Amino acid sequence: MKVLVTGGCGYIGSATARWLRAQGVDVHVIDNLSEGHEAAWDGPLEVLDLLDREALRAWCRGRRFDGVIHFAARCYVGESVEQPIRYWRANVVPVIHLTEALGETPFVFSSTCATYGEPQTERLREDHLQNPVNPYGATKLAAERLLKDRNAAGLGKCALLRYFNAAGASACGNFGEAHDPETHLIPLAVEAAQGSGRRLTVFGTDWPTPDGTCIRDYIHVDDLAQAHFLALKHLIGGGVSDAWNLGTGNGFSVREIIDAVESAVGSLVPHDEGPRRAGDPARLIADSAKAREELGWEPQFEDARMVVASAARWHIDHPQGYAS
Numbered sequence: 001m002k003v004l005v006t007g008g009c010g011y012i013g014s015a016t017a018r019w020l021r022a023q024g025v026d027v028h029v030i031d032n033l034s035e036g037h038e039a040a041w042d043g044p045l046e047v048l049d050l051l052d053r054e055a056l057r058a059w060c061r062g063r064r065f066d067g068v069i070h071f072a073a074r075c076y077v078g079e080s081v082e083q084p085i086r087y088w089r090a091n092v093v094p095v096i097h098l099t100e101a102l103g104e105t106p107f108v109f110s111s112t113c114a115t116y117g118e119p120q121t122e123r124l125r126e127d128h129l130q131n132p133v134n135p136y137g138a139t140k141l142a143a144e145r146l147l148k149d150r151n152a153a154g155l156g157k158c159a160l161l162r163y164f165n166a167a168g169a170s171a172c173g174n175f176g177e178a179h180d181p182e183t184h185l186i187p188l189a190v191e192a193a194q195g196s197g198r199r200l201t202v203f204g205t206d207w208p209t210p211d212g213t214c215i216r217d218y219i220h221v222d223d224l225a226q227a228h229f230l231a232l233k234h235l236i237g238g239g240v241s242d243a244w245n246l247g248t249g250n251g252f253s254v255r256e257i258i259d260a261v262e263s264a265v266g267s268l269v270p271h272d273e274g275p276r277r278a279g280d281p282a283r284l285i286a287d288s289a290k291a292r293e294e295l296g297w298e299p300q301f302e303d304a305r306m307v308v309a310s311a312a313r314w315h316i317d318h319p320q321g322y323a324s
């Protein structure tokens with residue numbers, strides 16, 4: 001199998017590229033290195049901006065892939081509120097360019113639980129109303145729609161994978177999360193516990209949850225990687241286009257994550273209690289039965305404490321991320 005991975009120098013893309021290669025897949029990565037790290041992927045890499053339509057077409061000409069997995073995007077919710085046009089361009093235009101350049105190649109798309117908006121049920125199923133509350137979620141939903149329309153017109157299949165909170169680092173300890181700025185809870189808590197001087201802020205302690213803090217579903221990057229491989233095999237093997245949630249189905253509160261970080265690092269997480277953040281739902285937990293049943297997905301990290309332990313190892317050994 002020969003697969004194109006866009007954004008393959010980023011956090012989830014590089015984990016997936018390595019995972020696919022370990023399954024014997026011939027993996028080719030495109031990344032413009034705007035956010036990614038060259039050190040995260042040591043296979044074939046084309047440094048190219050997917051917004052450059054002609055450069056992409058020229059590169060794809062004469063190349064044939066069994067599938068494309070599209071991770072490349074801008075992914076900061078707050079930034080998307082301030083710069084919506086930039087997000088519409090960054091997250092929708094590359095999907096148009098890729099579908100034009102690759103014809104009917106099966107398309108696996110990095111979508112997100114942010115396409116659902118405010119949860120109406122305890123666990124979110126794929127048929128939950130999609131009503132995103134920020135531009136980031138809206139751009140991802142638009143790209144989903146584009147791919148559904150392409151599929152309906154018989155122009156190529158798609159697997160829409162809606163991740164919950166991606167977290168964790170590789171088992172070998174050499175690859176992990178390195179975003180700048182970092183906005184995710186686990187790396188920020190580990191950094192604070194390591195004595196960086198930066199305190200963690202807990203956004204709201206009066207939510208209607210058992211300990212008053214928000215509950216999220218943390219999914220390990222290697223479990224996400226496995227799901228991408230299975231989704232691609234599903235499409236190539238004649239399976240129908242569809243959407244699948246990727247989360248463990250287990251919710252962990254911010255306080256529980258802080259406790260897990262404190263045991264993993266062996267020191268307290270200095271933190272402050274701040275007000276609630278607008279647009280943050282109290283709970284965001286996946287119902288991932290569909291991916292398990294239809295794709296045969298078997299996540300290995302069902303307990304967020306295991307995910308936190310793997311992330312903590314990476315951050316302790318790589319205090320400067322890939323620059324360490």
Ligand SMILES: NC(=O)c1ccc[n+]([C@@H]2O[C@H](COP(=O)([O-])OP(=O)(O)OC[C@H]3O[C@@H](n4cnc5c(N)ncnc54)[C@H](O)[C@@H]3O)[C@@H](O)[C@H]2O)c1
Nearest residue numbers: 007009010011012031032034035036050072073110112166
């Ligand atoms: N991290 C999460 O918790 C999470 C949750 C849900 C969905 N997602 C989605 O998963 C995908 C990957 O997320 P991540 O956390 O690995 O992000 P990331 O920023 O680490 O990786 C994105 C990669 O895409 C590259 N890129 C961006 N724009 C590009 C362009 N125009 N041309 C070429 N390369 C470009 C960046 O350089 C980077 O390497 C994104 O689509 C994101 O929306 C992430």
